[in-house]
Amino acid sequence: MKGLEAFAREAFPPARKVSLQSLTTWRIGGDAMCLDIGSAQAASDAIGRLDAEGIDWFVLGRGSNILAADGGYAGMLLAPGAGLAGVAWSLEDGMHRALAGCAARLPSLAGSACTRGAGGLLFAAGIPGSVGGAVCMNAGAYGSSISEVLSDVEAVGPGGSVSRLSAGDCRFGYRSSAFQGGGCLVTSARFRLPPGEAQALRREAADILRRRRSSFPLDLPSAGSVFRRAEGFDPPGMLIEKAGLKGTRVGGARVSEVHANFFVNDGGATSSDMASLIRIVRDGVERRFGVRLEEEIVYLGFDGGGTDDKAHR
Ligand SMILES: Cc1cc2nc3c(=O)[nH]c(=O)nc-3n(C[C@H](O)[C@H](O)[C@H](O)COP(=O)(O)OP(=O)(O)OC[C@H]3O[C@@H](n4cnc5c(N)ncnc54)[C@H](O)[C@@H]3O)c2cc1C
Structure with missing residues (x-):
């Protein structure tokens, strides 16, 4: 992060350090460097430069479908802003x-x-x-x-x-x-x-x-549905409920009582609380119904700790 921070400040003077906790609806996550993108040209320039330098980047929208790691993200966040x-x-x-x-x-x-x-x-x-x-x-x-x-x-x-x-x-x-x-x-x-x-x-x-x-439990921080529907099975919320996992908790992360496919941050949840809860529920549903649910949410900054093929380091 330090190396990137120094590079970012030199190559992209407007880049700033941000807290992913404040930029994701789950209110979870550490720090990252972030560049606001105000036009298609600015996006093209930034991506051209980052790719040439071999620096990983990730587009952050409104952060409503993202589980960000407590350790933050070591690449550059590109955040489209008012100009777009x-x-x-x-x-x-x-x-x-x-x-x-x-x-x-x-x-x-x-x-x-x-x-x-x-x-x-x-x-x-x-x-x-x-x-x-x-x-x-x-x-x-x-x-x-x-x-x-x-x-x-x-x-x-x-x-x-x-x-x-x-x-x-x-x-x-x-x-x-x-x-x-x-x-x-x-x-x-x-x-x-x-x-x-x-x-x-x-x-x-x-x-x-x-x-x-x-x-939906709209009064607590969440990222919407955690799992995608699996073809030929009941919706994930129903499978989770039938498996008796509604209300399961790890630290500050909890399976919502209102809708079991929404996992809420009850206050102070860490990314590892949430990732553990996701694993526990996925394993519980698989044991009970023989289907391995796939996450809809996107992992950011996990070192292979989320679902490996979806984790952005
Ligand atoms: C309370 C709640 C209810 C929800 N209900 C629903 C629902 O009913 N249906 C549903 O489908 N989803 C739902 N969601 C999930 C979420 O809102 C959607 O998936 C939404 O489309 C994500 O948009 P975002 O801007 O927040 O993307 P982010 O969460 O910021 O990013 C999600 C993914 O999109 C990529 N991305 C973002 N912007 C761009 C871009 N400009 N170009 C390329 N890639 C980009 C990111 O890199 C990431 O991979 C809900 C979430 C919450 C918190």
């Missing part, structure tokens, strides 16, 4: 088009879509991520996901190369995309949304928010 948070709306052939910067907040995008009478984004009401994070995770709810309304994205890849990818090129699957595993920063995304009736859309969005408030 704009949304431009237009109408084409009766369809609403939105060009959204990657740092735009997903709930705000969903809210403006309703107000304009643009459908297709109701599922996004209440998902506390950024547009870039939602594209990377193929975020979704209630049977819909972002890939269904996405036309294309602009992304900065290895060496700082900029490309435009159609939704078909993004290899979307259930909560997965070509962007997982790193190596690309999605700078903007274009959506194609069917027309709808603004008042009805707003009412449906309010219903969804009410439903979310009664189904």
Whole structure:
């Protein structure tokens, strides 16, 4: 970290040291160097330089799907900011088009879509991520996901190369995309949304928010669903509950009583508390039902300590 810190201060004077505890919704994690990214050009310059120096980097959206290690992250965080948070709306052939910067907040995008009478984004009401994070995770709810309304994205890849990818090129699957595993920063995304009736859309969005408030433990820090659904099995929350693991605790980390696929930070949870809880629950479900659940959350800064193939050192 010291070596990187010195390099970062020289090569990227605006880079700053940040606490991942304050930048993730789980409120867990140590320090890292962070560079705010305000434009596609800035992303391209930074990634070109970092790749040339062989320095690991990781794109941080709103930190709502990340378990960050207490030891922090030894590479450079790239944090898209206000310059990439704009949304431009237009109408084409009766369809609403939105060009959204990657740092735009997903709930705000969903809210403006309703107000304009643009459908297709109701599922996004209440998902506390950024547009870039939602594209990377193929975020979704209630049977819909972002890939269904996405036309294309602009992304900065290895060496700082900029490309435009159609939704078909993004290899979307259930909560997965070509962007997982790193190596690309999605700078903007274009959506194609069917027309709808603004008042009805707003009412449906309010219903969804009410439903979310009664189904999820939104009063405590979490990262949403910890595990993905496994095909052919009940949803993870149900498997965890049936395995008798609701309420299981390790230090300050606890399986929520409200929704068993949400693990909450009860105050003072460390990343190793949370990672141990994830292992205990995964093993318990596997023993009981013979299915090994896969994490939806992304590990950052774990030295192979999370699920090895997903850990960013
Ligand atoms: C209370 C709560 C409820 C939630 N409910 C849902 C839900 O209903 N459905 C759902 O799908 N998710 C849900 N989530 C999880 C989370 O909000 C989503 O996965 C969200 O899309 C993550 O966006 P983010 O900006 O926070 O990304 P982050 O958590 O910051 O990052 C997640 C991944 O995306 C990558 N990433 C972020 N930005 C970019 C970018 N610009 N370019 C390339 N890669 C990028 C990161 O590198 C990382 O790999 C919930 C989370 C919480 C805390």
